[in-house]
Amino acid sequence: MEIDPFIFRFSIFILSIFVGYYVVWSVTPSLHTPLMSVTNAISSVIIVGAIIAALASNSDKIFETSSIFGFLAIILAAVNIFGGFLVTQRMLQMYKKKKK
Amino acid sequence: MSANLSATFYLISGILFILALRGLSSPETSRQGNYFGIAGMAIAIIVTFLSVGNFGSGFIYVLIFLVIGGSIGAFIAFKIPMTAMPELVAGFHSLVGLAAVFVAISAFLNPEAFNLGIIGDIKLASLIEMSLGAAIGAITFSGSIIAFLKLRGIMSGAPITFKGQHFINLFIGLTIIFLIYYLCKTQSSNIFWTIVAISFLVGVLLIIPIGGADMPVVISMLNSYSGWAAAGIGFTLENTALIITGALVGSSGAILSYIMCKGMNRSFFNVILGGWGATDQASSAQSKEQKPTKSGNADDAAFLMKNASSVIIVPGYGMAVAQAQHALREMVDALKKNGVKVSYAIHPVAGRMPGHMNVLLAEANVPYDEVFELEEINNDFANCDVAYVIGANDVTNPVAKSDPQSPIYGMPVLDVEKSKSVLFVKRSLSPGYAGIDNDLFYRDNTLMLFADAKKMTEEIVKSL
Numbered sequence: 324m325e326i327d328p329f330i331f332r333f334s335i336f337i338l339s340i341f342v343g344y345y346v347v348w349s350v351t352p353s354l355h356t357p358l359m360s361v362t363n364a365i366s367s368v369i370i371v372g373a374i375i376a377a378l379a380s381n382s383d384k385i386f387e388t389s390s391i392f393g394f395l396a397i398i399l400a401a402v403n404i405f406g407g408f409l410v411t412q413r414m415l416q417m418y419k420k421k422k423k
Numbered sequence: 424m425s426a427n428l429s430a431t432f433y434l435i436s437g438i439l440f441i442l443a444l445r446g447l448s449s450p451e452t453s454r455q456g457n458y459f460g461i462a463g464m465a466i467a468i469i470v471t472f473l474s475v476g477n478f479g480s481g482f483i484y485v486l487i488f489l490v491i492g493g494s495i496g497a498f499i500a501f502k503i504p505m506t507a508m509p510e511l512v513a514g515f516h517s518l519v520g521l522a523a524v525f526v527a528i529s530a531f532l533n534p535e536a537f538n539l540g541i542i543g544d545i546k547l548a549s550l551i552e553m554s555l556g557a558a559i560g561a562i563t564f565s566g567s568i569i570a571f572l573k574l575r576g577i578m579s580g581a582p583i584t585f586k587g588q589h590f591i592n593l594f595i596g597l598t599i600i601f602l603i604y605y606l607c608k609t610q611s612s613n614i615f616w617t618i619v620a621i622s623f624l625v626g627v628l629l630i631i632p633i634g635g636a637d638m639p640v641v642i643s644m645l646n647s648y649s650g651w652a653a654a655g656i657g658f659t660l661e662n663t664a665l666i667i668t669g670a671l672v673g674s675s676g677a678i679l680s681y682i683m684c685k686g687m688n689r690s691f692f693n694v695i696l697g698g699w700g701a702t703d704q705a706s707s708a709q710s711k712e713q714k715p716t717k718s719g720n721a722d723d724a725a726f727l728m729k730n731a732s733s734v735i736i737v738p739g740y741g742m743a744v745a746q747a748q749h750a751l752r753e754m755v756d757a758l759k760k761n762g763v764k765v766s767y768a769i770h771p772v773a774g775r776m777p778g779h780m781n782v783l784l785a786e787a788n789v790p791y792d793e794v795f796e797l798e799e800i801n802n803d804f805a806n807c808d809v810a811y812v813i814g815a816n817d818v819t820n821p822v823a824k825s826d827p828q829s830p831i832y833g834m835p836v837l838d839v840e841k842s843k844s845v846l847f848v849k850r851s852l853s854p855g856y857a858g859i860d861n862d863l864f865y866r867d868n869t870l871m872l873f874a875d876a877k878k879m880t881e882e883i884v885k886s887l
Contacts, residue, residue, distance in 0.1 A: 329548055332658060332666055339670030342441055347675040350447040352771065352796050353785075355679060355778030356508055358447050359646055362672040363515045365440045365460055366653045369522050371433075371471040372537075372660050376529035377485050378477040379536030385481045389533035394488050396525035399518040401492025402499070407515060408461050409500035414508075414782055415457060418450035421790035 357414045364407025370400035429474040430663060432466055437667030439463030444671060450791055467664045505786040506743050509642060509775040513571040516645045520563030520626075523652040524619060527557035530659055531615055537660055543610050549659050554603045554615065556655030558622040563648040565626030570641050573630075574775060580635025592628055595621060633694065636740075636817075638775045639683040640694045647676025679777050686771030686797075688823075688834040716852065716864050718871040721882035724811075724846050727870070729887060731808035733764040735800065737837055738780050739773045741814020741849070745876035748787040751813065754880050755789070757887040766803070767794040768837050770818035801838050810842040812863075814876050816849070820861045829859060845869040848879050 350358050376393025386394070439459045446456015472482070503511050530537050530553050531545070539549040572578035599621055606614045633641050654669025684691050728734055736755065742748060755765045767789065773780045784794055804810060812819055819839040823831045839845055840863055847869055854860050863869055872879050 328661070329658075332661065332663070335663060336654060336658075336666050336670050339437070339441075339667045340674045343444070343671040343674035344678065346441060346444045346671070347678045350444065351449060352682075353769075353778060353781035353791055353794060354447045354450065354453060355682075356512075356776060356782045357453065357778070358444070358675065359512050359642065359679070359777065360508075360515070361443060361447070361457060361460055362646060362650065362675050363512060363519065365443060365464065365668050366519050366649050366672045367522065368436070368440070368464060368467050368664050368668050369519065369526060369653050369656055371467055371662055371665065372526035372530070372656055373522060374468070374471045374485060375475055375536060375660065376526060376533065377488075378475045378481050379529075379533050385484060387533070389529040389536070390481070392525040392529040392532070394484065396522040396529070397485060397488045398492040398495075399522040399525070401489045402496040403515050403518045403522070404464055404496065405493040406496030406500045406511075408457060408464070409497055410503065410508075410511065411457050411460075412454070413500060414505070414785070415450070415453045417505075417782070417785040417788075418453070418791045419785070419788065420450075421792050 354415075354418075357411050360407050360411045360414065364404055364411065367400040367403035367407065370397060370404065373397045373400055424470065424473040424476070426474070429470045432470040433662055433664035434667075436463035436467040436470075436664045439466070440664075440668050440671060444675065463664075505782055506746055508782060509638065509779060510571055510574040512776060513567045513574055513642055513645065516642070516649050517564045517567035517571065519649040520560045520565075520567060520645075520652060523560030523649075523656050524557050524564060526656050527553045527560065527659070528619070530656075531557075531612070539659065545610060547607055550607050550610070551603060552655050552658040554606055554618055556652050556659060557615075557619050558599055558603070559648055559655060560652035561619050561622035562626040562629065563645055563652055565623045566630045566641075566648070567626075567645050569627055569630040570638065570645060573635060574638060580638075582634040583631040588628070588632060592625065595625055595628070599625070629695070635775075636772075637687075637694050639772050639777055639779075640680050640687075640691070642776045643676050643679035643683055644695075645676070647673050647680060650674070650676055683772055683777060686835065688831070714865040716871050717867075717869065718873055719846075720872070721874075721879060722886045723870060724872055724879075725883045725886040727844055727846065728758055728763065728809050728811070728883070729761050731763055731843075733766075733803075733807045734758060734809045734811060735804060735807045735842065736765065736767045737810060737812045737815050737819060737839060738767065738769065738784070739813065739815025739818065740775060740779075741816075741876050743774055743779065743783055743814070745814065747813060747877035747880050748783045748789075750877050750880040750884065752784075752787040752789055754884050754887070757884055761887070765793065766800065768797065768800045768804075769794060770797055770815065770837055771835075773815055773818055797835060797837060804838045804841040807842040808844065810839045810845045812839060812845060812847045812849075813880065814848070816854075816861055817859070819863055820859070822859065822862045825862075831859065839863065840866055840868070843868060846872055848872045848874065848876050850875060
């Protein structure tokens, strides 16, 4: 019997939760704020769905109801991607060791 | 680009995201980690363009919208003051949530584009995934908006509770599950819209009963939700990068919520169900009898600290409000010139989000190896001459160790009272968020410095 592809994706999902669990516990508490802003940025990879939705219509009509939602999602995700990574970068630049 | 090739690239970008989080295990590797994250994002976006392969006029619009959003994001990232970081993160969560809702809506309206079947006959699994993604996304959106308003001070931080609140939430939650079941049977768009609308309402109802000082838990929880929403959409789109990321972010937020709850010795449900302090009125009222405190001025504080051999600084939310971190650093520099050993002690729930104090101190150029977590430094208070408490309150209250009746009993606290003398900067004797009196105010070794945190620190700098 063939295995449903869903099961493969579900396996990836569950394994990623475990990876996330161990990786996040090893994050030093002083970097918890950058952790939040960077997870924010990477969860905006949802932009791939937005791009597919926006480019779905092959016809001359670029702005259909479904693609409009795609375009809106692109703006939102782009704000998050650029804002998230840049603000993380800005914060991380500030963490310095004692000068000796 | 073939589907297999693009799936491989999505896997690579998922791995780069894991490395981005891995980098945060130490400040040295963190910057490199952030570049991994950016690379992962760039790969995911480029691969999506190539696999859609539609470079017509729509593509130009996509680029335009990307640039618009990106410029807004970059502008915010450079302009935002570090003290506003909790609001910013809450605001960003709301955007992820709303983006998830929009993607789910367009997948529902145009399932062919995503290979999910046709309108009125969407695959069952996809329908469940997209409605869950939309529901969690909507809850994340409206919940984050409320959190944002509370953090920003536009909305009062006081918990809003009413009778039967939890019952209503439970009822609405069950309704959503029922509606998803019904949607799968009928494929009706009206039901889909209803699910989205109700979920927006749930987000609001979920966050309004939670008070201001519980915000670290709320932000972490919403962080987690935004991850689960992304994962839900990832299943719909059959996209590995999105599934991996969703799982990472989901578990990250969940762990942070757990750490925050542990820092307050409260269960997650206790925080979520809201309202702290309502039952404590009686106990705080009876202890209201006038107890003597000793108060001093900046010169006294400067004298004490100058002649100390070690000082531990305990910052809290009040430092963020007063923007006192730079003045504090100047004070510490002056003390160091006098040969005083200075370190910082940070309680897990100090501030309004995980790691809030660390970022503010880093902004003021405090080296991160002078900043310690509760467990690392708590034993050092006994050997320290002066503890300088600036803007923290409940997290230093010794009652948490001695009085089983106290609502904060069992909460891990910084053993500030063990140091030879305590300088407590505070505007008045009013109790902290938990609504209980801090026993520390009345100790013999405590000197109260009644003033704004920033002004007092600046004055101490002057008299040093």
